[in-house]
Amino acid sequence: MSVVPVSYYLVLSAILFGLGVVAFVFKRNIITIFMSIELMLNAVNLAFVAFARAHNQLDGLVFVFFVIVVAAAEAAVGLAIVIMLAQHRQSLSVERVNLLKF
Amino acid sequence: MPILHHLWIILALPLAGAAINGLFGKRWSQPVVNSVAVGSVTLTLLAVAELVREFSLLAPEQLPFVGNYFTWMVAGPFKVDFALQVDQLTVVMLLVVSFVGWLIHIYSTGYMAHEGGYYRFFSYLNLFMFFMLTLVMAANLIVMFVGWEGVGLCSYLLIGFWFLKKSAADAGKKAFITTRIGDFGFTVGVLLVFATFGSIDFGTIFKSVSANPVSEAVLTTICILLFTGAIGKSAQIPLYVWLPDAMEGPTPVSALIHAATMVTAGVYMVARMNPLFSRAPIAMLIVAIVGAVTAFYSATIGLVQTDIKKVLAYSTVSQLGYMFLACGVGSYAAGIFHLMTHAFFKGLLFLAAGSVIHAMGGEQDMMKMGGLAKKIPITYWTMLIATLAIAGIPGFAGFFSKDEILEAAKSGPNANLILWLLGVAGAALTSFYMFRLVFLTFFGKPRYDEHHVHVHESPKNMTVPLMILALLSIFGGWFAAPKLIGGVDYFEKFLSPVFSMYAPPMAEPAVVIGEPQASAGMELLKALTGVPVIVAVLGLLVAWWFYIKNPDVPKRLARSVHGLYTLLLNKYYVDEIYAALLVRPLLWISTNVLWHGIDEGVIDGVVNGSARVARASGNQLRELQSGNTRSYASWMLIGALGFTVLLIALFTRVVH
Numbered sequence: 001m002s003v004v005p006v007s008y009y010l011v012l013s014a015i016l017f018g019l020g021v022v023a024f025v026f027k028r029n030i031i032t033i034f035m036s037i038e039l040m041l042n043a044v045n046l047a048f049v050a051f052a053r054a055h056n057q058l059d060g061l062v063f064v065f066f067v068i069v070v071a072a073a074e075a076a077v078g079l080a081i082v083i084m085l086a087q088h089r090q091s092l093s094v095e096r097v098n099l100l101k102f
Numbered sequence: 103m104p105i106l107h108h109l110w111i112i113l114a115l116p117l118a119g120a121a122i123n124g125l126f127g128k129r130w131s132q133p134v135v136n137s138v139a140v141g142s143v144t145l146t147l148l149a150v151a152e153l154v155r156e157f158s159l160l161a162p163e164q165l166p167f168v169g170n171y172f173t174w175m176v177a178g179p180f181k182v183d184f185a186l187q188v189d190q191l192t193v194v195m196l197l198v199v200s201f202v203g204w205l206i207h208i209y210s211t212g213y214m215a216h217e218g219g220y221y222r223f224f225s226y227l228n229l230f231m232f233f234m235l236t237l238v239m240a241a242n243l244i245v246m247f248v249g250w251e252g253v254g255l256c257s258y259l260l261i262g263f264w265f266l267k268k269s270a271a272d273a274g275k276k277a278f279i280t281t282r283i284g285d286f287g288f289t290v291g292v293l294l295v296f297a298t299f300g301s302i303d304f305g306t307i308f309k310s311v312s313a314n315p316v317s318e319a320v321l322t323t324i325c326i327l328l329f330t331g332a333i334g335k336s337a338q339i340p341l342y343v344w345l346p347d348a349m350e351g352p353t354p355v356s357a358l359i360h361a362a363t364m365v366t367a368g369v370y371m372v373a374r375m376n377p378l379f380s381r382a383p384i385a386m387l388i389v390a391i392v393g394a395v396t397a398f399y400s401a402t403i404g405l406v407q408t409d410i411k412k413v414l415a416y417s418t419v420s421q422l423g424y425m426f427l428a429c430g431v432g433s434y435a436a437g438i439f440h441l442m443t444h445a446f447f448k449g450l451l452f453l454a455a456g457s458v459i460h461a462m463g464g465e466q467d468m469m470k471m472g473g474l475a476k477k478i479p480i481t482y483w484t485m486l487i488a489t490l491a492i493a494g495i496p497g498f499a500g501f502f503s504k505d506e507i508l509e510a511a512k513s514g515p516n517a518n519l520i521l522w523l524l525g526v527a528g529a530a531l532t533s534f535y536m537f538r539l540v541f542l543t544f545f546g547k548p549r550y551d552e553h554h555v556h557v558h559e560s561p562k563n564m565t566v567p568l569m570i571l572a573l574l575s576i577f578g579g580w581f582a583a584p585k586l587i588g589g590v591d592y593f594e595k596f597l598s599p600v601f602s603m604y605a606p607p608m609a610e611p612a613v614v615i616g617e618p619q620a621s622a623g624m625e626l627l628k629a630l631t632g633v634p635v636i637v638a639v640l641g642l643l644v645a646w647w648f649y650i651k652n653p654d655v656p657k658r659l660a661r662s663v664h665g666l667y668t669l670l671l672n673k674y675y676v677d678e679i680y681a682a683l684l685v686r687p688l689l690w691i692s693t694n695v696l697w698h699g700i701d702e703g704v705i706d707g708v709v710n711g712s713a714r715v716a717r718a719s720g721n722q723l724r725e726l727q728s729g730n731t732r733s734y735a736s737w738m739l740i741g742a743l744g745f746t747v748l749l750i751a752l753f754t755r756v757v758h
Contacts, residue, residue: 021739024732025735025736025739028732094731094732095730097729097731098730098731100729101727101728
């Protein structure tokens with residue numbers, strides 16, 4: 001059985017991360033932006049897992065679990081904020097959320 | 103020997119008086135302020151008297167007696183002790199300062215009785231005594247400098263005593279700034295002394311200079327620099343301009359500070375530094391020339407002044423010139439002798455002038471006086487005695503001292519005939535303008551409104567000091583009297599240790615005390631009919647001719663030599679020349695270059711400019727914080743990319 005080289009995983013991870021970044025920068029909908037963040041996190045997770053497997057070490061896996069936990073917490077807080085915003089602004093566009101400036 | 107080992111007491115007494123009156127005097131009545139001020143000076147005088155008694159018991163080899171109290175500052179090899187010393191010169195100065203100062207304190211209790219700020223006046227006056235005594239007792243140049251600057255400060259405070267009057271405030275500033283120019287030279291001189299001798303202590307310097315020859319160029323530079331300080335302090339050409347203006351101060355101040363004591367500090371300093379000056383003949387010549395020229399020059403201005411105090415002010419400048427002439431021709435003792443007699447008769451002249459002004463209700467213009475002799479007889483007689491003394495009429499104090507100076511200029515070790523001639527001419531002018539003052543003030547018909555001006559003799563506390571000073575103006579010079587009949591000048595003999603201890607060897611034969619005299623009677627006759635006496639009497643007669651016999655002569659003369667008269671009346675336009683050459687360019691440079699150019703342009707420019715740059719860049723940068731989440735994300739992305747590229751560039755090696 002042929003082994004998939006680690007570089008394949010990394011390239012996939014980079015593509016997913018790049019998609020996440022582009023979506024984060026160009027999308028206006030807050031929910032979509034949220035999803036793009038999740039996409040970037042999971043791209044990173046993929047890279048970690050690939051390295052852990054390649055080097056036969058557990059450190060990368062441990063990191064992945066941490067990232068999943070943090071992402072879950074962030075989703076909880078973030079979605080709460082999104083709900084409050086939707087109630088106040090009657091919109092999900094980030095363009096409308098720009099009061100915090102000089 | 104209590105006082106001798108506690109010399110600081112002499113300084114502490116007037117300082118305590120100044121502090122007490124200055125801090126608490128405002129709420130006290132005049133008698134309380136008087137008792138503190140006069141009391142402290144009386145105690146000082148008693149302490150000085152006790153000091154003199156103890157001093158007379160000292161053996162000659164114990165002199166100068168130095169009291170070292172504490173080390174003031176140390177910086178590497180530079181060490182300054184707070185040290186006081188007593189020798190013959192100090193004793194003379196102490197006696198003059200404390201005694202004349204005491205009399206003027208008493209006089210002031212009468213003169214200033216109707217003035218506001220009474221406590222302030224006496225506090226300053228006591229403070230002045232403290233600094234003046236510090237100056238004369240100092241055992242090193244730095245302590246001397248403390249006194250030197252301190253008396254300058256008190257002079258400034260007292261000239262500007264009536265500070266609400268603009269002319270008085272301006273005169274104070276002028277005095278302070280002008281003397282500061284001289285003090286700059288003095289300070290540099292002190293530094294050069296330290297650089298040359300490694301010490302600023304009088305004893306060490308003098309021993310060093312007499313043991314190891316120092317290059318004459320260095321000594322000359324030191325002496326000229328020190329003399330610059332004396333020029334400022336003692337109002338010599340070209341820095342004399344502040345002294346006539348200083349007459350804006352109360353008259354007792356003019357008498358004490360600007361006639362009897364402070365302005366003679368320069369002469370004292372030159373005499374104190376005699377071991378250095380005696381080894382710098384060029385500097386000596388400069389001292390003598392400045393002295394002689396000043397003596398003559400300011401006497402000519404005194405001829406036409408009509409303000410009674412201005413005449414005395416120019417006369418003071420002129421007499422100080424004589425003292426420097428004496429020092430410059432190597433006769434320090436004669437200079438100090440004239441300093442002492444001058445303190446008596448010029449102090450008296452000022453106090454008497456103050457009494458006249460008091461009697462006239464504040465009038466200072468002699469043209470509005472006249473015929474006062476009958477109305478204020480004590481003032482008249484005492485002032486006449488002082489005038490006889492300053493004119494050099496035989497028998498009076500000024501005769502002995504001035505005669506000694508002119509004698510030294512004619513036949514002393516550094517005799518110079520031109521300087522002698524200037525001195526004699528100055529003596530003639532002195533006699534003329536002083537008798538002009540007396541005749542205009544006390545003789546002739548009253549030229550004031552007799553219905554409005556109530557002329558009255560001054561109270562006792564003013565007239566008694568006048569009488570005491572009058573006695574001193576007669577007898578104060580008699581120490582030198584035996585010399586006239588072939589004997590010894592006791593004053594010169596008393597001071598001779600100070601001036602011969604470190605004298606350069608070749609100056610020794612100049613001491614001609616023991617020279618065989620032809621005949622006592624001949625000597626006396628020669629002295630009494632000498633040129634100085636003749637010109638003094640001539641001055642008297644001309645003044646009498648001008649102002650009593652033919653009162654219209656001066657006016658006609660003024661008209662016939664109108665140009666000269668105007669020149670003298672305007673004091674040779676020196677103030678105007680200084681204003682045009684120095685003051686106005688300085689003001690222009692200060693205003694346009696330093697103020698508008700450097701201060702506003704460069705210094706404010708840097709400060710305001712950096713603020714403006716910060717604000718402008720902040721204005722630009724705040725656009726970054728748009729509140730737009732996506733733009734933040736973009737910046738983060740750019741940053742992360744940039745950082746990644748940097749990492750790759752720095753930490754990856756190209757593998758071949």
